[in-house]
Amino acid sequence: MTEPTAKQIQTEKLYQQWGLTDSEYQLISEKILKRLPNYTETGLYSVMWSEHCSYKNSKKVLRKMPNKSSRVIAGPGEDAGILDIGDNQAVVFKAESHNHPSAVEPYQGAATGVGGIIRDIFSMGAQPIALLNSLKFGPLKDGKTKHLVNEVVAGIGGYGNCIGLPTVGGEISFEDCYEHNPLVNAMCVGLLNNTEFKHGTASGDKNLIIYVGAKTGRDGIHGATFASDEFTDTKNKQRSAVQVGNPFIEKLLMDACVEIIEKHSDWVLGIQDMGAAGLVSSTAEMASKAGSGLILNLDKVPQRETEMSAYEMMLSESQERMVLCVKPEFEENVLNFFKNFELDAVVIGQVTTDKQYKIYHHEQLVTDIPVDSLTEDVPEYDREEKQPQRMIDDKDYHFMPTIDSLSETWQKMVQRPNLASKKHFYQTYDSQVKANTLVRPGSDAGVVRIRGTKKAIAMTNDSNSKYVYLNPFVGGQITVMEAARNIVASGGIPIGITDCLNYGNPEDPESFWELDKSVEGISSACETLDTPVISGNVSLYNEYNEVAIYPSPMVGMVGLIEDIKNVTTSAFKKAGDLIYIVGQTFDDFNGSEIQMEQLGQLKGDLRVLDLEKEKLHQDLIHQAIEKDLVTSCHDLSEGGLAVALSESAFENNLGFEIKTSLTSAQLFSETQSRFLVTIAPENQVVFERLIQEDFELLGQVTADSSYKVTTTDETSIIDGSVVKSNWKEAIACLMKSEV
Amino acid sequence: MKFAVINFPGSNCDMDLYYAIRDGIKQTVELVDYRNESLEGFDGVLIPGGFSYGDYLRSGAIAVHAPIVKEIIRFANEGKIVLGICNGFQILTELGLLPGALIQNEKSCFICETVDLKVLNNQTAFTNEYQAGQIINIPVAHGEGRYYCDEKTLEDLKINDQIIFEYQQNINGSVAQIAGVTNKQKNVLGMMPHPERAIEKILGSDDGLKLFQSIINYQVKVNN
Amino acid sequence: MKLVKVYVTLKDSVLDAQGEAIKSAINTMGYKQLADVHMGKYFELSFDDDYAQLDQDVNAICDDLLANPNIETYRYEIMEEQ
Amino acid sequence: MKLVKVYVTLKDSVLDAQGEAIKSAINTMGYKQLADVHMGKYFELSFDDDYAQLDQDVNAICDDLLANPNIETYRYEIMEEQ
Numbered sequence A: 001m002t003e004p005t006a007k008q009i010q011t012e013k014l015y016q017q018w019g020l021t022d023s024e025y026q027l028i029s030e031k032i033l034k035r036l037p038n039y040t041e042t043g044l045y046s047v048m049w050s051e052h053c054s055y056k057n058s059k060k061v062l063r064k065m066p067n068k069s070s071r072v073i074a075g076p077g078e079d080a081g082i083l084d085i086g087d088n089q090a091v092v093f094k095a096e097s098h099n100h101p102s103a104v105e106p107y108q109g110a111a112t113g114v115g116g117i118i119r120d121i122f123s124m125g126a127q128p129i130a131l132l133n134s135l136k137f138g139p140l141k142d143g144k145t146k147h148l149v150n151e152v153v154a155g156i157g158g159y160g161n162c163i164g165l166p167t168v169g170g171e172i173s174f175e176d177c178y179e180h181n182p183l184v185n186a187m188c189v190g191l192l193n194n195t196e197f198k199h200g201t202a203s204g205d206k207n208l209i210i211y212v213g214a215k216t217g218r219d220g221i222h223g224a225t226f227a228s229d230e231f232t233d234t235k236n237k238q239r240s241a242v243q244v245g246n247p248f249i250e251k252l253l254m255d256a257c258v259e260i261i262e263k264h265s266d267w268v269l270g271i272q273d274m275g276a277a278g279l280v281s282s283t284a285e286m287a288s289k290a291g292s293g294l295i296l297n298l299d300k301v302p303q304r305e306t307e308m309s310a311y312e313m314m315l316s317e318s319q320e321r322m323v324l325c326v327k328p329e330f331e332e333n334v335l336n337f338f339k340n341f342e343l344d345a346v347v348i349g350q351v352t353t354d355k356q357y358k359i360y361h362h363e364q365l366v367t368d369i370p371v372d373s374l375t376e377d378v379p380e381y382d383r384e385e386k387q388p389q390r391m392i393d394d395k396d397y398h399f400m401p402t403i404d405s406l407s408e409t410w411q412k413m414v415q416r417p418n419l420a421s422k423k424h425f426y427q428t429y430d431s432q433v434k435a436n437t438l439v440r441p442g443s444d445a446g447v448v449r450i451r452g453t454k455k456a457i458a459m460t461n462d463s464n465s466k467y468v469y470l471n472p473f474v475g476g477q478i479t480v481m482e483a484a485r486n487i488v489a490s491g492g493i494p495i496g497i498t499d500c501l502n503y504g505n506p507e508d509p510e511s512f513w514e515l516d517k518s519v520e521g522i523s524s525a526c527e528t529l530d531t532p533v534i535s536g537n538v539s540l541y542n543e544y545n546e547v548a549i550y551p552s553p554m555v556g557m558v559g560l561i562e563d564i565k566n567v568t569t570s571a572f573k574k575a576g577d578l579i580y581i582v583g584q585t586f587d588d589f590n591g592s593e594i595q596m597e598q599l600g601q602l603k604g605d606l607r608v609l610d611l612e613k614e615k616l617h618q619d620l621i622h623q624a625i626e627k628d629l630v631t632s633c634h635d636l637s638e639g640g641l642a643v644a645l646s647e648s649a650f651e652n653n654l655g656f657e658i659k660t661s662l663t664s665a666q667l668f669s670e671t672q673s674r675f676l677v678t679i680a681p682e683n684q685v686v687f688e689r690l691i692q693e694d695f696e697l698l699g700q701v702t703a704d705s706s707y708k709v710t711t712t713d714e715t716s717i718i719d720g721s722v723v724k725s726n727w728k729e730a731i732a733c734l735m736k737s738e739v
Numbered sequence B: 001m002k003f004a005v006i007n008f009p010g011s012n013c014d015m016d017l018y019y020a021i022r023d024g025i026k027q028t029v030e031l032v033d034y035r036n037e038s039l040e041g042f043d044g045v046l047i048p049g050g051f052s053y054g055d056y057l058r059s060g061a062i063a064v065h066a067p068i069v070k071e072i073i074r075f076a077n078e079g080k081i082v083l084g085i086c087n088g089f090q091i092l093t094e095l096g097l098l099p100g101a102l103i104q105n106e107k108s109c110f111i112c113e114t115v116d117l118k119v120l121n122n123q124t125a126f127t128n129e130y131q132a133g134q135i136i137n138i139p140v141a142h143g144e145g146r147y148y149c150d151e152k153t154l155e156d157l158k159i160n161d162q163i164i165f166e167y168q169q170n171i172n173g174s175v176a177q178i179a180g181v182t183n184k185q186k187n188v189l190g191m192m193p194h195p196e197r198a199i200e201k202i203l204g205s206d207d208g209l210k211l212f213q214s215i216i217n218y219q220v221k222v223n224n
Numbered sequence C, D: 001m002k003l004v005k006v007y008v009t010l011k012d013s014v015l016d017a018q019g020e021a022i023k024s025a026i027n028t029m030g031y032k033q034l035a036d037v038h039m040g041k042y043f044e045l046s047f048d049d050d051y052a053q054l055d056q057d058v059n060a061i062c063d064d065l066l067a068n069p070n071i072e073t074y075r076y077e078i079m080e081e082q
């Protein structure tokens, strides 16, 4: 097998198939190298300059996000962000999308998404403590989607359960636009027991580059490049571009990396995981950050397959691998340390001072380029933007639901897949391993205590792409605020976020406008809450047949619970407790689940979100919880008050009797900034004095599971046990039903 | 009492068990690597949950070839306390120290839930703190937890009162709703539910604590 | 009845985590002459007898459900069931 | 090289949960003439060529590792690897 020459790559424009544009190629050959890049070099530029590695389309937008607060120890740019939580401890978290791999191979795509995000956390030296995930699929209609859902869920659980990290939260939703482009976003949270951390850098002349973990195979190398097209003989049809995970190896790798950094900090100068674009991206970034150069000898790289080319080794996305930078005097110690964990560890290169990136393969110098050119010289694009036409056309449209029978609508709504219980899926995730989980999936946020302290961490994944589709700016704000309400309702204060920005093609002006405006929305909400964006991930080009998904930013928020006595759940605790709604309700039906139920489409604009009011309500709720006034608290979101009331009643098989100034329709309104709260009757005066305004006493919790509801239109008695079984069984029923 | 928690590659509930002993019943406990060949000085051996060797062939199948296993067998044969939880139970059946086998759940998915168990035999080293017939609330988390044995074995289990815990709802399709069994001598217990996850009220239940306290009671009696 | 035996194996280049774990276990057990292990899946499907397009349907079932063409290959045999 | 193909299946008396699940998935896809599905494991072991007691050792490997005699049965074939 011969590789094309540099000349061939130029004249036949082979670089285009790798995703480099003519002008990018010219920049490389004329300005940077002043010669034609060879085959391997062209490959390195193409991956390092891809949107996924370089953020060349989104950088300008990402800069709008606030990333500072008094807690921030590390922000975007590291494998994961770090926030100080006091007492010399810090939380480390990040989320990542694995959309495309999951569409191709759902089980392994989802599993390796989880594996990848865990490595980002322990490469910071942090002990991973919990996992979350956000999944979006097409409607549960055909067998194909159901199979996809089953496999993705199995992959998420398969990896997390095996490695032994609790999956404590997440979300799963269904819309037409995801049928051919599912979204699989995973988040990992870790704990750092000191506020120093290891940067992913490779510094110091002659220091060693050590490769640790699984062997390299041809996993995940661009299927569509000419490398696989033109040079595959028939036998290589056997080849696969899909990454396959091995959680067992990752468990060893995780334990080893956490321990080496905790106990032998002096041995390790820098550490980074090999994620997207494997060896090249990890080593080039480490060298570039430190202002160093690097020599790598690929013959030393542990290999699972034979006859791999330099290109293939550098770009391989084989899982469960890490790179360390180590002082020569500790070589022996480090190699032995990993050997004791039964992991491969070998020296594959050295740090240099000339800022060149040099790669040897079979004794030949196959790459010799400035290391910064891979990471710093990527052109940054300023994409054209245009407000989507639908927003202009539907600006004044207001959807109003019709409620013929409150009871019937209520029963129907709780069965909508987006509102029904997701337990069918999340019960396949181990949510309790490590014996620290205080609140498991099923309430608002997942809560994990920090053993040996009074503290706990609350965490949630939220996204509502329907709102973002209707109004990216307000939708972006809502995404953050909904996440924050989940944290607050659980007893925490929000301290920071990570995100996955899932959008369509950035070269489409409307798509780019959606990205830009929703990031502005996210940013403004984060400013209000003082929750910096400390890490994140961008996934563009999510489309099928040129139809983009809804703009789908996912926010992963982390909150701090100073004292575990403040941990609060959404379940009603006891008959006789008073039920309050905090926050005013308006006719907010655009983008709501009831609009989808009754109109069958999304239409109209969103109400402007009053960030200050939202923040005030969150603060008041937090104070009420701290004062021990609150027996249950639930944020109001999709499905509105009716759904929130039902969800709160289910767990302990309680009911309620309420009389409200709202209309029947407004029970399904999705106005923001609202909470459903219960308190013991003796606290009524104190509670009302604290909240002051914008609240309504609805009624009280009752012992039987019947819902007695009086609105301005009618009084209905709804059988709660039927509501519960409809809500509980809906997903399992859909998954089972035949096509 | 001094307990050993065996750490196989891929074990992941080892620390949970460690804390249950250290903080829950305030006894001495050490993690013991699977490559060790001695359990000298320990009074009880605990085999934790997790996915030893990835559980890649069958759960527990590869672990039985680890060096420490000979010592576990000796320990069990000498009548000392051996407790296997979840993957630990699977390892004990693969080893033949307990009868039967654990196979894929009937609905073939992993299931994480908190379940009600009935204590069928409270006359053992592991259950003397419970009432006979007491219902306890303990988490489960497993994909291969369906207990299977042939009829003859089941008969024997019943006759010898070896069935210690029974699911109130058969979540995984186990024969006779079996959640935990002992050997004939009743010094080796295997169970799929995780008592080490139920030792503090704030985690949802502390019903598991009594299991560990029972071991202490038993040992005190033996020592006297 | 027709009996169809289906064998599903990972493609050559795909990481076989199970095969690797089993190989090292067998080596530790003392069998050093073992060079390689691959683990796959094996299915036995029984079908009603008069089934004209059996072959075609088995192919589809393998493609859509029993094997994932991105990482696995399969082969099958159709025989009479005793 | 010698290639050994090992097939491990559940005993008839043990409910094959995975087989059942696959059967119902295949039925859901519209193939109604499927009567039964059993799922097992399939292994390919490669051994060095001059290996006198191969048969005996494979037997032992199956008994001690690849199959659990409480619930499973196995069979194998030894052949020349190409």
Ligand SMILES: Nc1ncnc2c1ncn2[C@@H]1O[C@H](COP(=O)(O)OP(=O)(O)O)[C@@H](O)[C@H]1O
Pocket: A132, A133, A134, A135, A167, A168, A169, A170, A171, A172, A422, A425, A426, A440, A441, A442, A443, A444, A445, A446, A461, A462, A486, A635, A637, A638
């Ligand atoms: N894919 C998932 N993984 C883990 N937990 C999930 C998943 N989907 C839903 N959950 C859990 O179910 C509960 C309800 O989910 P959801 O309706 O999305 O909550 P909310 O609307 O309050 O954000 C939450 O506790 C959430 O963590």
Ligand SMILES: [Mg+2]
Pocket: A443, A444, A445, A486, A635, A637
């Ligand atoms: Mg919520």
